[in-house]
Amino acid sequence: xxxxxxxxxxxxxxxxxxxxxxxxxxxxxxxxxxxxxxxxxxxxxxxxxxxxxxxxxxxxxxxxxxxxxxxxxxxxxxxxxxxxxxxxxxxxxxxxxxxxxxxxxxxxxxxxxxxxxxxxxxxxxxxxxxxxxxxxxxxxxxxxxxxxxxxxxxxxxxxxxxxxxxxxxxxxxxxxxxxxxxxxxxxxxxxxxxxxxxxxxxxxxxxxxxxxxxxxxxxxxxxxxxxxxxxxxxxxxxxxxxxxxxxxxxxxxxxxxxxxxxxxxxxxxxxxxxxxxxxxxxxxxxxxxxxxxxxxxxxxxxxxxxx
Amino acid sequence: xxxxxxxxxxxxxxxxxxxxxxxxxxxxxxxxxxxxxxxxxxxxxxxxxxxxxxxxxxxxxxxxxxxxxxxxxxxxxxxxxxxxxxxxxxxxxxxxxxxxxxxxxxxxxxxxxxxxxxxxxxxxxxxxxxxxxxxxxxxxxxxxxxxxxxxxxxxxxxxxxxxxxxxxxxxxxxxxxxxxxxxxxxxxxxxxxxxxxxxxxxxxxxxxxxxxxxxxxxxxxxxxxxxxxxxxxxxxxxxxxxxxxxxx
Numbered sequence: 001x002x003x004x005x006x007x008x009x010x011x012x013x014x015x016x017x018x019x020x021x022x023x024x025x026x027x028x029x030x031x032x033x034x035x036x037x038x039x040x041x042x043x044x045x046x047x048x049x050x051x052x053x054x055x056x057x058x059x060x061x062x063x064x065x066x067x068x069x070x071x072x073x074x075x076x077x078x079x080x081x082x083x084x085x086x087x088x089x090x091x092x093x094x095x096x097x098x099x100x101x102x103x104x105x106x107x108x109x110x111x112x113x114x115x116x117x118x119x120x121x122x123x124x125x126x127x128x129x130x131x132x133x134x135x136x137x138x139x140x141x142x143x144x145x146x147x148x149x150x151x152x153x154x155x156x157x158x159x160x161x162x163x164x165x166x167x168x169x170x171x172x173x174x175x176x177x178x179x180x181x182x183x184x185x186x187x188x189x190x191x192x193x194x195x196x197x198x199x200x201x202x203x204x205x206x207x208x209x210x211x212x213x214x215x216x217x218x219x220x221x222x223x224x225x226x227x228x229x230x231x232x233x234x235x236x237x238x239x240x241x242x243x244x245x246x247x248x249x250x251x252x253x254x255x256x257x258x259x260x261x262x263x264x265x266x267x268x269x270x271x272x273x274x275x276x277x278x279x280x281x282x283x284x285x286x287x288x289x290x291x292x293x294x295x296x297x298x299x300x301x302x303x304x305x306x307x
Numbered sequence: 308x309x310x311x312x313x314x315x316x317x318x319x320x321x322x323x324x325x326x327x328x329x330x331x332x333x334x335x336x337x338x339x340x341x342x343x344x345x346x347x348x349x350x351x352x353x354x355x356x357x358x359x360x361x362x363x364x365x366x367x368x369x370x371x372x373x374x375x376x377x378x379x380x381x382x383x384x385x386x387x388x389x390x391x392x393x394x395x396x397x398x399x400x401x402x403x404x405x406x407x408x409x410x411x412x413x414x415x416x417x418x419x420x421x422x423x424x425x426x427x428x429x430x431x432x433x434x435x436x437x438x439x440x441x442x443x444x445x446x447x448x449x450x451x452x453x454x455x456x457x458x459x460x461x462x463x464x465x466x467x468x469x470x471x472x473x474x475x476x477x478x479x480x481x482x483x484x485x486x487x488x489x490x491x492x493x494x495x496x497x498x499x500x501x502x503x504x505x506x507x508x509x510x511x512x513x514x515x516x517x518x519x520x521x522x523x524x525x526x527x528x529x530x531x532x533x534x535x536x537x538x539x540x541x542x543x544x545x546x547x548x549x550x551x552x553x554x555x
Binding site: 171172175183185186196204 | 419
């Protein structure tokens, strides 16, 4: 049943831009943010809230821009290298950050990301400062495409990646390592007495979450065609937490459901009122009060309650 | 006698001037079921905390198979085959009983796998066999926070057994367990220990349990060992009867 629901949802997403072409950009961006929110959701399983994951989102997008400037012009290669760069940055930051818990973890992530933001904004000669950097249209499997065609290809590649990466992350969360991650939230003492190195479990999760945010950032960079320091600003990180909580952390689809909901809500709300944040805020209050498992809880109450 | 599995030499520990261990030395040998009895606050749990690396002694050392483990972490000691069950059960409360067990089994073998599921047929079967043995067969799919205290205690012991330890340290295994369940629990525990050839040390307040199951008893009082020997020898010691058991 769940497979049918998921397949139908993906099919609907795939045909939506055909019916309403303006949706293609919105949906691509939603999937990109969904990847990053999934990264945040992975850490939320361990009870760790990162208010700094926009750093990895931005780092990967800057990575694409730098690599393109260096002459690499293949979409696949650019995606892989930029995600690896985000993962590497995650490993370095994670080594230091996974030692902390609760508010200290949240604030240190925020602090590190703001240092990154400041560097991006101030190192004008390297990053273009607040003007940012251009992300040119790359070749896809050696084929040079026009911008509109590339944006369509990017959307469908993003959709496919959402499925493939989503399944891989679901496997990870169901694996012993994924269960150990959720157990960090429950009882670190027992984990230590089982001989499980909590820091290593968290470091793996942190690297995975950074890579996911990186994948989202690279896709967003391609979709927008530009990367600016605001990608890394703390409000962008807060936005990712918002998406993860709205969508629900009980399952992988939650992050994407949350991202799609917020992007679509934003697109519609801004045409009605300037105060679209009011609508988003009210929605969040309703979700927290009545859907503690997020939107995903509507689809999978039993599974969410077992985690 | 053979070399002890675990040996503590000259342990000194004090908390705010109160001595929990004052030059204590103990040893436990293969196949023993060593009971430690003594008044509340006399330092029994502190001994378990030291032996598992949770706290460091002021001086003295702990040897496992002759190797110094005094400064190792609980994680490193667990990986050397020493498991622990707690006075207050330490469980993954948000997870199901079976998941607690399967994660403990995976911790021993197969944790670093991010592809295969935790719930494999073989691992589930092994977890269920242990739950059957300890008397939790009916609770397999319950969230562990919803278990009654006695069952949480049993699960804590089952989780420790899942590590397939050589040495099991139990802190008051029967506390919080109803009088009716106490002896069935001990029978299940003893049968698991014998079947798996696990040596055990347990802190206990129930003297009936100690008398029936312990192979040797250590009486701990004010940071020192007051008496030591077979249960019948220790229980006939007038000093022990007066100060620890409360019978003159």
